[in-house]
Amino acid sequence: MITTSSREPIRVTDPDDPRIAEFCSIRERDLTGRHGQFIAEGTVVLRMLSAAHAAGQGISAVKLLLLENRMAGLTQLLDAFSSDVPVYVASQAVLDRIAGFHLHRGVLALGQRRIVTDLLPHISALPASSLVLVGCGISNHDNMGAIFRNAAGFNADAVLLDETSCDPLYRKALRVSVGSVLTMPYRREGSAEELLGALGDARFEIWALSPAGHVEIGDIRPGRRVALVVGTEGDGLPSAILQSFKSARIAQNPQLDSLNVGTASGIALYHLARSMGRLTEPT
C-alpha cells in the first residue's frame, strides 16, 4: 500500500524558479562557502539530516527538492521533517536543468548548520574517556568524508579540523561520509598548533599518525583521553607536529606511497577504539 504524505509538495516547472535557487548548478557551487548552508544528496543522507533536524543540535533542514516520482517512497521520511520545511518536486528534465547534471538519485535537501566557535568549551565538555580525531590540512573532500565515516563507525566523540582543512559540509564530503558529518560533533577553527595545545591542556594523549611514526599503531596502549592526528595526503603532517608529540605508524610496504589518509584513519581508529574498550563485540 502506498500512502501519500500529509505534506503538499510544491511543483517547480521553471529551472530558474527563485524558490529553489540554492540547488542551481550545485556541482560548480560545491566549492563555494555558504555560511553554514549545505546540500544533502540522496536518501541515506536525507535520513541523517532528518534525525539531526529532529535532535535540534544546531542542524536544520531548510527545504527539499525531489524528483516527482520519489515522493511516494519517501512518505515516512518526509513526515519526519517539521511542516515548515517546504518540499519542492520537479520532473527529471527540470531537475537535471536545475542541478546542472543528471541527478539520478533525485533527492536533494538544503540544510543549515549553526556556526559555533566554541573550541575550548567544546573540548572541556568532552567525556572523561574520549577519542578525538584531529585533521590538519585535509583538502580532499573524499578523504574528509571517509574520515567522518570512520570516526562515526568507531565511536569517536568528536572530529576537530584546523582552519586549512576543507569544509566537511561540502556536498561530496557529506555524501562520502554517508551523512556522518551531520551527526558527529565537530569544529573547524584555529591552527593545528592551537587545536593540539588546547587538547594537551585538557590532558589528551596526542598521537600523530605518520609513516615515520615511532610506535606501531597496533602496539599502542592508549590512556583515557586520546587524540589521533592525521595530515594531508602527500606531504603528511608538518615536522613541527611530528617532533612535538608522540607519533604512530602503520607498517606497510615501504616501496609504495603512504596509505590513503581515509583508510589510515580507519585502521588507527579501529585500534585505538578497540584498545580503549569502546567497541562492543558480540559474545
Added chain:
Amino acid sequence: MITTSSREPIRVTDPDDPRIAEFCSIRERDLTGRHGQFIAEGTVVLRMLSAAHAAGQGISAVKLLLLENRMAGLTQLLDAFSSDVPVYVASQAVLDRIAGFHLHRGVLALGQRRIVTDLLPHISALPASSLVLVGCGISNHDNMGAIFRNAAGFNADAVLLDETSCDPLYRKALRVSVGSVLTMPYRREGSAEELLGALGDARFEIWALSPAGHVEIGDIRPGRRVALVVGTEGDGLPSAILQSFKSARIAQNPQLDSLNVGTASGIALYHLARSMGRLTEPT
C-alpha cells in the same frame, strides 16, 4: 638544468587526429571494455606503467599523450619507455577537446594488459606463505582502486576478482589505486564459488569479511596461506559464502552502515599481514 628527452614528440593540433583516437572522450568511454587496453592518467600512474612496461610481465605502454609544457619535467620518465612508444603532445586547448574535459594533469598514456585466463596455474604458483584478497561483486571503481592500493600496501601476493566485479583497469580505479593495479598480480574470471573452491583446493584458509562475521579480525591467528574475501557495499557477501567459510568482522558502531569496503579491506589486510609477519617494522 632542463635536459630534453632523446625522444622526438609528435605534435597533435587536430582533436580528431586518428593517431590519438583512443584518448577521445575518455570520461564517457571509461565504462566500456577495451580488450585489455586502458588509460593511465597522471605522473604517478605513468611511473608505475613505466616500471611494469620495463618488467615485461604482460603490461605494456602503447602511446603517450602529454600537455606540451609537461615534456621538460618528464624527461627521465619518458626515456624509461622503449623508443617504439610514440609520445604525442598537444596544447591545453587541444588536449581538453580530445579528453572531453579540462585535463589539468596533462599526462595520459594508453596501456595494454595481456589477457590471461590461467586461474588454476596462477593459484598453484602462489608462494607457500601467501596472502590473497578476493573481491566479489565489487562494482564501484573508487572501491576497486582502494582495494588494490591496500593490497599492495600490505604486501598481498595477489588480488582475485569474480567475473561480476568491475575492471580494475578502468581509468578511475587505476588512478585511485595509485597505479597498483599495474604491479599487483590479479585475475578477474569465474564465479566467487569457483574462485573460493580453487583456493580451498590449494589449501588456503578462507575468511569472509562481514559485519555479521563470527571472529573479530584482530583476534585471528592466520595460517600460512590466507584468502580474505570482501563483497560489495550494501548487500555484502552472499549468505552462501558466509555460511560455507569462516567469517571475520570488524567491530564498529552497530547503528551505522557498515564501513566502506575499501577501508574495511585495509583494516583486515593490515591485521592479517601483520599477524603473518609480512610487514617489516623498523626496530
